[in-house]
Amino acid sequence: MSGADQQEGTGRRPSRQRSAVLALLDDLDGFSSAQDLHALLRERGDPVGLATVYRALQALVDDGQVDVLRGADGEAAYRRCSLVHHHHLVCRSCGTTVEVADPPVERWARQIAAEHGFADVQHQVEVFGTCRACTTAGPAEG
Known part of the structure; x- marks a missing residue:
């Protein structure tokens, strides 16, 4: 696998789903729940499943590309991370x-x-x- 086939600095191949979630987060201000992101992706015509959205978000959090914030109710919300x-x-x-x-x-x-x-x-x-x-x-x- 060449370096061009991997997300920069992560050692993991980019996926269509991760790219779609990241592109959506780039378009949004503030934090959004995985469920809200899933609904927005579906509205855009992307047939991604909710479990896939959760996996993509976790990979993006692990890679330092997305912030996760847990509210007082314990629900996680996600936003594109500043550098x-x-x-x-x-x-x-x-x-x-x-x-x-x-x-x-x-x-x-x-x-x-x-x-x-x-x-x-x-x-x-x-x-x-x-x-x-x-x-x-x-x-x-x-």
């Missing part, structure tokens, strides 16, 4: 997400790992709150 390591600030009400690059968090993670004898440390930080627009709007009626 720099970052964290997320997420509105609990509307789901607005802001990427935050924070060197102090990086230093803290390295320090706490070293204090406890850990190496090859990775971390993921999501901070949940209420965005300005939702705070200004007040409690939702319902």
Whole structure:
């Protein structure tokens, strides 16, 4: 297998399904569930199955091309990843997400790992709150 037959840096062959999921994520803003992505792919005429969407998303997450965010309810949501390591600030009400690059968090993670004898440390930080627009709007009626 030549290098051209593999996704850059992953050692795995690109698949039509992964390419379709990645192209869809490139067209979207914000995070989307696997079910929503599956429905959008079907609307576009792609007959991909839901299990295949989950497998494609997991491969893209493993390759660092897609961010995964678990909400308070445990549901995973996915978004095209920026190229720099970052964290997320997420509105609990509307789901607005802001990427935050924070060197102090990086230093803290390295320090706490070293204090406890850990190496090859990775971390993921999501901070949940209420965005300005939702705070200004007040409690939702319902």
